[in-house]
């Protein structure tokens with residue numbers, strides 16, 4: 001995948017916006033364990049960053065997915081992973097299904113204002129009893145006249161405290177688990193929606209993560225995305241973007257961790273010479289940099305195939321798996337060379353260590369990615385051809 005001057009231009013203007021509007025505030029937001037999503041999204045929306053790949057009719061730029069990858073990479077440079085994550089939820093996790101399968105009304109009412117940065121969205125799939133096992137979720141939407149009446153709960157919802165709407169996966173019938181689900185847009189100010197708790201996490205502190213309860217929440221059936229019963233499939237499709245985005249976003253965070261570690265080990269001396277002059281140190285950093293380049297190639301290939309209209313489930317799952325594992329390896333490997341400084345809460349590398357741990361869990365854990373790859377490769381028990 002070759003990035004063009006247009007990609008560079010986009011990166012440059014996003015970098016400027018980040019330096020002006022985000023980086024100066026991240027310490028304060030980390031401390032507060034939340035960042036002002038409406039304020040920041042409005043600024044991003046004004047400059048067109050919330051709809052790069054969305055249709056132009058709704059305020060998007062109509063660009064191909066390589067621009068989303070470039071943006072995800074650029075967001076990875078923010079010195080607090082939570083802010084980029086929250087933005088990624090808006091651009092690549094809670095809006096793709098709607099852009100593709102939503103009605104004109106849903107696009108006008110929720111998509112266009114989200115692209116403009118006037119509304120903040122979230123994606124509600126996981127529940128306390130159903131994270132990896134998406135098919136096992138229990139939140140139920142029963143029909144009543146023209147409405148759905150939703151009861152249940154969602155867990156670990158990024159942007160959940162501040163969101164104006166949720167793209168919510170619910171059961172809409174008692175059919176089989178893969179055929180009984182629908183994606184429904186739930187305005188978060190509807191009666192019966194309770195943002196029960198802002199969750200305290202290991203990392204990603206700038207982003208708010210919530211537990212949400214639904215008690216007889218009434219929304220019109222026309223707020224459903226796509227056909228009834230297609231929700232599981234639509235969410236699986238929507239996960240492709242989420243997983244490619246997550247892998248692309250991890251690349252630059254890792255590159256920064258390695259670059260910072262090179263800088264640190266150059267100026268830190270032990271036994272009369274710079275730490276980096278020990279072969280074990282510079283070889284290890286070279287090894288990690290090589291691994292990151294491999295991940296990059298995988299992400300770019302998945303992106304290229306996605307742009308050409310191919311099903312990238314296998315490549316996107318591999319990229320997500322590799323990104324999660326590598327983020328753990330890079331953050332741990334680099335932190336080691338920072339010694340006691342690395343173990344300090346305020347060091348950059350310790351934040352990267354905490355933030356990056358999510359990549360192997362959120363959006364489908366490593367083992368779920370392995371399961372998908374095995375399923376596609378026909379290596380699951382009893383599936384040999």
Ligand SMILES: Cc1cc2nc3c(=O)[nH]c(=O)nc-3n(C[C@H](O)[C@H](O)[C@H](O)COP(=O)(O)OP(=O)(O)OC[C@H]3O[C@@H](n4cnc5c(N)ncnc54)[C@H](O)[C@@H]3O)c2cc1C
Nearest residue numbers: 123124125126130131132156157158361362363364365367
């Ligand atoms: C900070 C944060 C933000 C999040 N944001 C969102 C969000 O915005 N929206 C949303 O819907 N969800 C969100 N999630 C939820 C996330 O997607 C789930 O936590 C994740 O899918 C794992 O589900 P679980 O926690 O229920 O783990 P479980 O399903 O209980 O699994 C626990 C562990 O068991 C292992 N495992 C699971 N199944 C298998 C298997 N079949 N074989 C082998 N091992 C297995 C995995 O290692 C897994 O990590 C977020 C989570 C976090 C921590």
